[in-house]
Amino acid sequence: GDAIFISTPSQKKILIDGGGPEGGRSVVQFLNRNNVTSIDFMISTHAHPDHVSGLTYVLKDIKVINVIENGIDYKSPVDEEYDLFLQFKKLSRNETDQFYILKKGEGLKLKTEEIEFHVYHPNVDSPHLNDDSLITYLRYGKISFLFAADIGERGRTVIAENRFFPPVSVLKSPHHGDYVPADNFFLDYYKPDMAVISVGQNEQGRPDTECLDLYKRKEIKIFRTDVHGTIKIISDGEHYWTFLKNGQQYPNQ
Numbered sequence: 001g002d003a004i005f006i007s008t009p010s011q012k013k014i015l016i017d018g019g020g021p022e023g024g025r026s027v028v029q030f031l032n033r034n035n036v037t038s039i040d041f042m043i044s045t046h047a048h049p050d051h052v053s054g055l056t057y058v059l060k061d062i063k064v065i066n067v068i069e070n071g072i073d074y075k076s077p078v079d080e081e082y083d084l085f086l087q088f089k090k091l092s093r094n095e096t097d098q099f100y101i102l103k104k105g106e107g108l109k110l111k112t113e114e115i116e117f118h119v120y121h122p123n124v125d126s127p128h129l130n131d132d133s134l135i136t137y138l139r140y141g142k143i144s145f146l147f148a149a150d151i152g153e154r155g156r157t158v159i160a161e162n163r164f165f166p167p168v169s170v171l172k173s174p175h176h177g178d179y180v181p182a183d184n185f186f187l188d189y190y191k192p193d194m195a196v197i198s199v200g201q202n203e204q205g206r207p208d209t210e211c212l213d214l215y216k217r218k219e220i221k222i223f224r225t226d227v228h229g230t231i232k233i234i235s236d237g238e239h240y241w242t243f244l245k246n247g248q249q250y251p252n253q
């Protein structure tokens, strides 16, 4: 699954997805360890259990002010996962201050002096729930990020064709490092220097070899949560630095 925690210079806390049931408990531990007592914006990119289940644990444990989701339900055939989704719906509507549903083509934009933060529901005609994932663009000074959730062939094509956001420094790779034909075009437009692939043990064989090969050919530095563990990126708005669990650090700039 995916879970991305962002702390802005003015201490706004943003959480994009919370992983699966197992991941959710780790996310809560992480937030507690880092003394995070409230989340300003919680984004549920889409209703698949490897993204939304963990958010339920966060909602149970930590004060959440705003929740943003795409409003599209998914009934997991796994009872535990579906139960967590129903709890997510209940808690996100009852225990928070504001609740937003972004429909296709709608976005939520925040701009302060220091950051630009834009959550967007791509206007894509696709039968796949993944293509309805909310994507997030974050810019701090010269450094920018695209968190591409699980968008697939159609989603990647549309947001690159429309040049919806400017090119970025760091890409949270779409859909756990799968490869789709649109990737070449998508990466040529967004031009990340670095990609983070959020992936665990899986039966689909992700990340796909074609995806890794393509990144290498385009000289995009790759970090993977299955290999490197939690990946931390710190930026001063001019540069950014990447820290891995084993203490290794990459200057990048």
Ligand SMILES: [Zn+2]
Pocket: 001, 002, 048, 050, 051, 150, 175, 176
């Ligand atoms: Zn996923």
